[in-house]
Amino acid sequence: TVGYARDITDLWDEGTELRFILNYLPMPIMVTDTHDIIKVVNNSFCKMFDTRAEVVEGTHAEQLREGERGHSFNIVKWQQEEKELKLLFNYINNRGEELTFSAERKVLRNIEGRPIGYVYSFDNLVEERKASAANYKNSITDELTGAFNRRHYRVMVEEYVRRGQRFTVAELDCNDLKYVNDNYGHSMGDDYLLTVVNTLKSYMTHGESLCRIGGDEFVLLSIDRTQPQMISMLTEVNDKLASLGLQYPAGISFGAERVDRVSFDEYRKGIHYADQQLYNMKRVKNVGMHR
Helix, strand or coil: CCCCCCCHHHHHHHCHHHHHHHCCCCCCEEEEECCCEEEEECHHHHHHHCCCHHHHCCCEHHHHHHCCCCCCCEEEEEEECCCCCEEEEEEECCCCCEEEEEEEEEEEECCCCCEEEEEEEEEEHHHHHHHHHHHHHHHHECCCCCCECHHHHHHHHHHHHHHCCCEEEEEEEECCHHHHHHHHCHHHHHHHHHHHHHHHHHHCCCCEEEEECCCCEEEEEECCCCHHHHHHHHHHHHHHHHCCCCCCCCCEEEEEEEECCCCHHHHHHHHHHHHHHHHHHHHHHHHHHHC
8 A cells, every 4th residue: 555645756866765665565566657557566565576676667568578688587478357457467587587566556646636547466376376276285285194184084075975986995094103203202103104105105106195094094995996906005005114114113004995886875884894804904903013
């Protein structure tokens, strides 16, 4: 927001004072007169466009749009949306990166209300999209392991059922995580979880998704493998974990079931059978340890 401190034409003559004010604003700002001659740009503008104030000040804003400044402003598109003063353009910076910006132009008036120029404020849409993508990723993944979280697991199952997509569901957990936490510390327990997840991911295909649904409990969804193929793969993962030579016992217990007649009821049956297999495997392991 630009206030009415005094007639901004006086500030243009002084230049430094207006730039001092605008440099406090975090967004890139460009101020022009009524003929769109660039009078002042702030530091954020120069940083965003990899330029210097003396390069652009005194030039026409249309040159900035059309790329007539050569390497400094290689604009490839500037589009006015309908009759609103909102502009979209792409910009290739000095590093060869193509960025997408939106610019909003507002009329600048003096204390008598007479138009004396325009204020352009810019948004880097690429950075906004990156931030949006990062926020979305954080909302669907487990912070520690990078696996999908429980909420996204439910979303994926709902999507499979909606599409009628056949899939195999595997339930698994890390053996003896409590023992590792109690005897080696929770930091080592976290390392154990990460080791299991990273080992699993090294065997997974693009059609498979790993989800952490509890402390040491995971679900693996696959549209690529049958139930026997899933069991075979998880057995290989167990063998790999055992061969790592860690200072604590490492392994997983698991069960898997194929969901061919896709419905929520069939999915619930599948996860129930997989859960039974997991606990049968864990019971056999515990019996063996106590013999």
